[in-house]
Amino acid sequence: MARIIDITPRSRDIQPVLMLLTSHRLDCFLLCVKCLELYTDLSRFKKIYVVANAVSDEHAVIIKAFQKRHPGVIDVHVTPRGLIPAVVSMQNFIMARHSQDVIVRLSEDVFVTPNWLDHLLAAFKLHRGDEAVPLASCVTPVSRTGRQVMDRALRAHFPGERARLPHLPMETNAVYHRFVWEKILHHGLVEKYLDLERPRHVYLGHISVDCVMFDGRLMDAVVPIPMRVPAGVGRVDEFHINGHLRTTGRRAVVATDAVVHHFSHSGPEAFLRRHVSLDDIWWYMTFLQDSPAYRVPKAFAARRAAGAAPPRPAPGVTPKPELLRLMEEREMRVLK
Secondary structure, three states: OOOOOOOOOOOOOOOOOOOOEOOOOOOHHHHHHHHHHHOOOOOHHHHEEEEOOOOOOOHHHHHHHHHOOOEEEEEEEEEOOOOOHHHHHHHHHHHOOOOOOOOOEOOEEEOOOOOOHHHHHHHHHOOOOOOOOOEEEOOOOOHHHHHHHHHHHHHOOOOHHHOOOOOOHHHHHHHHHHHHHHHHHHHHHHHHHHOOOOOOOOEEEEOOOOOEEEHHHHHHHHHOOOOOOOOOOOOOOHOOOHHHHHOOOOEEEEEEEEOEEEOOOOOOHHHHHHHHOOHHHHHHHHHHHHHHOOOOOEEEEEEEEOOOOOOOOOOOOOOOOHHHHHHHHHHHHHHH
């Protein structure tokens, strides 16, 4: 009997290009990079583009330190401040240059978790031959996509509070932002969600672009991203990608076992910062390596033992204030 050979690429054989967009949220970018280093084998990326939009000098130093630690990081500075024309033009250039590659788009205020890339790649690979499903995404609790996917967990575990949430668009709903972060940090929302029986994949006609993976099937349809959007639209690429999905009937696949954390949309950010500390988020993200729900790959055990992970407080000790500022100072010392 003839032997059947699977010639489709394994998930680990796909070497994506990472496009990391950053501008003015230095503290978020620092935490984003630290989570990438803690929970991702960055050598699996073919290239890592850090698209820096009119960043401060301190921000530029952090990017240079990241670049020095990892070969393959390309530091791209664009001006003036704003998505149009600077950032969108550079996105168009990178996507045109890598039209034959798989691209991951990541925002500066997204914090990845253990195994996120493996789960995202597995979902993407499963649908790579399906023209109707041209992109894949992780579950991001603070996003329109995440609200829809995680709503069953919210209703099951926090029904009273969930029922009182204002019926506002996700992107402007400051109460929802605070509610979800408090449940993540203090009440185990993500762990409760991961414990639920759920489909492996969810298919949606819209997507939040905070963490998405796509290839030429999508780029052929939306690149170059147009520079014109209606008034009030903040994310140009998300607007045009969702417009394409809506008009063509195509879908995005969400890998329900891949969770990444988006800090905030621009509107509720000032409110959220008054109620949710990035220091608390940092400690939460650090402790994920011990969470059985995430199952950190064994390859990272030696790296953590060697001191790659941030120091942890002793039991009962409150984390030091201004932790992110101290981390930033450590980064700047790298280049001295």
